[in-house]
Amino acid sequence: MSQHTSRTQTATERKPIFWDRLLRQTWVTIVAVFFCLIWFFPVYWMLITSMKPRGEMMSTNPTFWPQHPTLLNFQQALFATNFFINLKNSVIVTFFAVIFSIIVAFLACSALTQYRFRARKGLMILILAIQMIPGTALLIPMFIVFNQLGLLDKYAGLILAYIAGTLPFSIWNMRGFFLAVPDDIFEAAKVDGASDWKILWKITFPLVAPGVVSTSVFAFINAWNDYLTAYTFMKDQNRYTLPLWLASFSTPLTGTDYGGQMAGSVIFSLPVVVFFMLVQHNMVKGITAGATKG
Amino acid sequence: MAQTAAQAIDQVPADHRIRRGHTPAFLLTPAGLILIVLVFAPLAFLCFTSFTDFNQRSLFTGEFNVTGFAQFANVLADDEFYKALLRTFLFTFALVAGSMLIGMGVGHMMTRLGGVMRYIVTFVLIFAWAMPNVASSIVWKWLFSPGYGIVNWMLSRLHVFGDVTNMSWANNTWLAFVCIWLLVVWQAVPYIAITLYAAETQADLSCIEAAQLDGAGPLRIYWQIIVPLIQPSIMVVTMLSIIWDFNVFNQIWLVSAGGPKGTTSTIGVFTYKKAFVDFNIGQGAAISIITTVILMLLTSIYIRNLLKSGEDL
Numbered sequence: 001m002s003q004h005t006s007r008t009q010t011a012t013e014r015k016p017i018f019w020d021r022l023l024r025q026t027w028v029t030i031v032a033v034f035f036c037l038i039w040f041f042p043v044y045w046m047l048i049t050s051m052k053p054r055g056e057m058m059s060t061n062p063t064f065w066p067q068h069p070t071l072l073n074f075q076q077a078l079f080a081t082n083f084f085i086n087l088k089n090s091v092i093v094t095f096f097a098v099i100f101s102i103i104v105a106f107l108a109c110s111a112l113t114q115y116r117f118r119a120r121k122g123l124m125i126l127i128l129a130i131q132m133i134p135g136t137a138l139l140i141p142m143f144i145v146f147n148q149l150g151l152l153d154k155y156a157g158l159i160l161a162y163i164a165g166t167l168p169f170s171i172w173n174m175r176g177f178f179l180a181v182p183d184d185i186f187e188a189a190k191v192d193g194a195s196d197w198k199i200l201w202k203i204t205f206p207l208v209a210p211g212v213v214s215t216s217v218f219a220f221i222n223a224w225n226d227y228l229t230a231y232t233f234m235k236d237q238n239r240y241t242l243p244l245w246l247a248s249f250s251t252p253l254t255g256t257d258y259g260g261q262m263a264g265s266v267i268f269s270l271p272v273v274v275f276f277m278l279v280q281h282n283m284v285k286g287i288t289a290g291a292t293k294g
Numbered sequence: 295m296a297q298t299a300a301q302a303i304d305q306v307p308a309d310h311r312i313r314r315g316h317t318p319a320f321l322l323t324p325a326g327l328i329l330i331v332l333v334f335a336p337l338a339f340l341c342f343t344s345f346t347d348f349n350q351r352s353l354f355t356g357e358f359n360v361t362g363f364a365q366f367a368n369v370l371a372d373d374e375f376y377k378a379l380l381r382t383f384l385f386t387f388a389l390v391a392g393s394m395l396i397g398m399g400v401g402h403m404m405t406r407l408g409g410v411m412r413y414i415v416t417f418v419l420i421f422a423w424a425m426p427n428v429a430s431s432i433v434w435k436w437l438f439s440p441g442y443g444i445v446n447w448m449l450s451r452l453h454v455f456g457d458v459t460n461m462s463w464a465n466n467t468w469l470a471f472v473c474i475w476l477l478v479v480w481q482a483v484p485y486i487a488i489t490l491y492a493a494e495t496q497a498d499l500s501c502i503e504a505a506q507l508d509g510a511g512p513l514r515i516y517w518q519i520i521v522p523l524i525q526p527s528i529m530v531v532t533m534l535s536i537i538w539d540f541n542v543f544n545q546i547w548l549v550s551a552g553g554p555k556g557t558t559s560t561i562g563v564f565t566y567k568k569a570f571v572d573f574n575i576g577q578g579a580a581i582s583i584i585t586t587v588i589l590m591l592l593t594s595i596y597i598r599n600l601l602k603s604g605e606d607l
C-alpha cells in the first residue's frame with residue numbers, strides 16, 4: 001500500500017526527479033574528471049619530465065608545465081646509448097617470432113574451428129592452461145638447454161622462447177575470428193568441389209584476415225614488451241632488446257638520468273600504445289569471449 | 295540428376311566428419327610439434343632438473359648428480375619459501391581486491407557518463423593499459439623517487455605525514471608494497487573496467503527502473519541487481535586477475551628487486567633469485583614445479599567457470 005502511494009507521488013512530481021538526475025549526473029562527471037586526472041597523471045608526468053631540462057627536473061619545487069621545453073633528453077636517449085642496436089635486436093626477434101606463430105596459429109585455428117573431432121575441446125583447454133604456466137617454469141629448462149646448445153645471447157634462442165610464449169595466445173585469440181565465420185560458407189564451397197587447401201586460402205583467409213592482423217599486433221606487443229626472458233638470456237649489451245635497454249638506462253655522462261629515462265619510456269611505449277589503440281576493441285572480445293553472455 | 299545433387303548436399307555434414315579426418319591432424323601438426331618441443335619437453339626437463347643438484351658449475355661442465363627428492367625436501371624445510379608463498383597469496387589478494395573494486399566502480403561509472411566524458415575515460419584507461427610494464431615501472435620509480443619524486447613532494451605538501459621528500463619507498467617493506475600495489479592496480483583496472491562496462495551495457499537492466507521507483511538507492515541497486523546480472527563476467531575477470539597477479543614479476547623486480555632483504559620477494563621473484571642469481575637451478579626447478587601445480591589448480595577453477603558460463607571450446 002505504501003509503495004503504491006509513493007509511486008503516484010513520484011509520477012505527479014516530475015520536477016524533483018529531473019533535478020535529482022541532473023545533480024547525480026554532475027556528481028558522476030566530477031568523479032570521472034577526478035579519476036581521469038589521477039589515472040592519466042603518471043603518463044602526463046612521463047611526457048612532461050621527458051621535455052624538461054635537467055635543472056628544472058631536479059628541483060625541489062616541481063613545475064607542472066615545462067618552463068623551458070627541450071628535446072635534449074630524446075637526443076640523449078637516442079644517440080648517447082645503444083638505442084639503434086637494441087632496436088634492431090628487438091625488431092628482428094619479434095618479427096620472426098610473430099610471423100612464425102601467426103602462420104602456425106592460423107593452420108591450427110582452422111583445424112580447431114572448422115572440423116569436429118574428439119580431442120578438440122581437450123586441446124583448447126590445454127592451450128588455455130599453457131598460457132597460465134609461471135614464467136620461471138619454462139625459463140629454467142630453456143636456459144639449461146640453450147646454454148648447452150650455445151643459443152644464449154643469440155637471436156635464435158630468444159625467438160624460440162617467444163614462439164613458445166606467443167603461439168598459445170595467438171591460437172586462443174585468432175580462434176574467435178574463425179568462429180565468427182558462418183559454417184554455411186565452407187559447406188557451400190565444399191559442395192562446389194573446392195579442395196581443403198583451396199578453401200583455406202581462397203575463402204577462410206580473406207574472411208579472417210582482420211583477426212590475423214589484430215592477433216599479430218597482440219603477439220607483437222607480447223614479444224616486444226618481454227623483459228624477463230631477454231634479461232635472462234641476453235647478457236651481452238649489444239644483444240639487449242629495448243625493454244632491457246630501458247631498464248638499464250643510464251647515459252655515460254650523467255649516470256641515473258631520469259630525463260633520459262622518461263624520454264626512453266616515451267620512445268619505447270609510443271608504438272605499443274598506438275598499435276594497442278588500433279586493435280583494443282578486439283582484445284576485450286578475445287579474452288572474455290563468452291563471458292559477457294550474462 | 296537433381297536427386298544426386300540433393301543427396302550430395304545431404305551427405306555434406308557426414309562427409310565433413312568422416313572423410314576429412316586426416317585434414318585437421320595435418321593442420322595441427324606444426325602447432326603440436328612446436329608445443330611439444332618448446333613447452334612440454336621443457337616442462338619434462340624441468341621435472342628432471344628438480345631431482346638434480348644442477349648449479350652454476352654444471353652450466354660449464356655439464357656435470358650434476360641426481361639427488362632424488364632432496365631439492366623438494368630442502369624447499370619444504372625452508373622458512374623463506376613459506377614466507378614468499380604467504381606474501382604472494384596476501385599480495386595477490388590485495389591486488390585483486392583493489393583492482394576489482396576500483397574496476398567495478400569505474401565500469402559502472404562509465405555507464406552513467408555522457409558520450410564525450412565516456413570517450414575520455416576510455417582513452418585514459420587504454421593508455422594505462424597499453425603502457426609496457428617495463429616503461430611504467432621506470433615511470434613509477436621516478437614518481438616515487440626520494441628527493442625529486444612528485445609523489446613525495448605532494449605528500450609533504452599535505453602536511454599530514456611531515457616532510458617525506460627524501461623518503462625511500464623501495465627501502466621499506468610496506469612502502470615498497472604500497473608503491474608496487476599502486477603500479478599493478480593502475481595497469482589492471484582498465485581491462486576490468488572496460489570488460490565489466492561492456493557486460494553491463496549488454497545485460498538486461500529493465501528491472502532497475504522498477505527498483506528505483508521503489509526507492510532503492512544507487513549503491514543497493516548496483517550490488518543487488520547489476521552485480522548478480524553480470525556475475526559471469528565478474529567471475530571470469532576475477533579468476534584471470536588472480537592468475538595474472540599471482541605471476542606479477544617485472545614490476546616487483548624493477549621497483550624493489552624483492553628487497554629490502556628479500557621482504558618483498560613474491561614466489562616468482564624468490565624462484566628467479568634462487569635459479570638465476572644464486573644459480574641453485576635444481577632448487578629453482580623444484581619451486582617452479584610447486585608453483586606450476588598451484589597455478590594449474592587455479593586455472594582449472596577458471597576453466598570450469600568458463601565452461602559453466604556457456605563458453606563452447
